[in-house]
Each structure stands twice: as C-alpha cells, then as structure tokens.
Amino acid sequence: MHEMGIALEIYRQCREAVAEYGSGRIEGVKIAVGELSAVEPDLIAYAWAAVTIDTPDAEARLDVRWCPARQTCPTCGEIKDRVDGSWLRICPGCSMPLVVEGGNELDIESIQYLSDDDDGGES
Numbered sequence: 096m097h098e099m100g101i102a103l104e105i106y107r108q109c110r111e112a113v114a115e116y117g118s119g120r121i122e123g124v125k126i127a128v129g130e131l132s133a134v135e136p137d138l139i140a141y142a143w144a145a146v147t148i149d150t151p152d153a154e155a156r157l158d159v160r161w162c163p164a165r166q167t168c169p170t171c172g173e174i175k176d177r178v179d180g181s182w183l184r185i186c187p188g189c190s191m192p193l194v195v196e197g198g199n200e201l202d203i204e205s206i207q208y209l210s211d212d213d214d215g216g217e218s
C-alpha cells in the first residue's frame with residue numbers, strides 16, 4: 096500500500112509547516128487527490144490514521160478533495176457522461192482520440208492547527 100508512504104510525507108510536510116509558527120497540534124489537513132494520482136481516498140485516510148496515531152496529532156482529520164480528470168474531445172468538447180472509474184480512449188461521438196486534463200493533483204491545500212503555547216506543552 097503506497098498510500099502509507101504518501102501519508103508519511105504529507106504528515107512530515109504538515110509538521111514542518113506548523114513548526115514555522117511555533118509548536119502546535121494539527122487539527123485537520125485538507126488535501127487534493129486527483130483521479131490519476133493513483134491514490135485511493137479510503138486508503139490514504141486509513142494510512143493517515145496509522146501515521147498519526149502515536150503522535151500528538153492523533154485526532155487530526157484528513158479531508159480529501161477528490162479531483163476527477165476531465166476527458167475532452169478536440170471536436171466535441173468535454174465528455175460529460177463518463178462513468179466514474181471508467182476510461183475512454185476515443186470519443187464515443189466521433190471516434191477521435193481524447194485529451195486528458197487534470198486529475199494529477201496530490202497537494203496539501205490547508206492545515207488547521209491549534210497552538211499549544213498555553214497548555215504547558217506536555218507530550
């Protein structure tokens with residue numbers, strides 16, 4: 096499950112970002128996951144829980160914003176009725192090869208954290 100490595104990397108980047116503002120506990124992280132990024136939203140959520148469970152951020156939520164790829168035909172425009180998860184090589188309307196746009200997202204979009212400056216900072 097390669098999501099474990101990805102979750103670790105996301106967590107590392109979050110901790111780095113929070114460290115810039117002093118110490119604190121991460122409350123929630125929002126990430127964008129593209130359809131073509133080869134990341135399963137369910138698995139990344141599971142991996143996130145496993146990565147954070149022994150840290151002060153064990154309660155941190157992971158919100159996944161799913162970003163579907165768009166398939167467009169050079170002549171007909173966007174193919175709107177593609178079934179989720181299915182993939183077409185040619186346009187059902189005119190048989191032209193389709194162009195793929197988007198869907199490669201794998202980004203941290205926002206981090207919510209709680210400063211622990213005032214609670215003694217005991218781990």
Ligand SMILES: [Zn+2]
Pocket residue numbers: 168169170171172186187188189190191
């Ligand atoms: Zn077409």
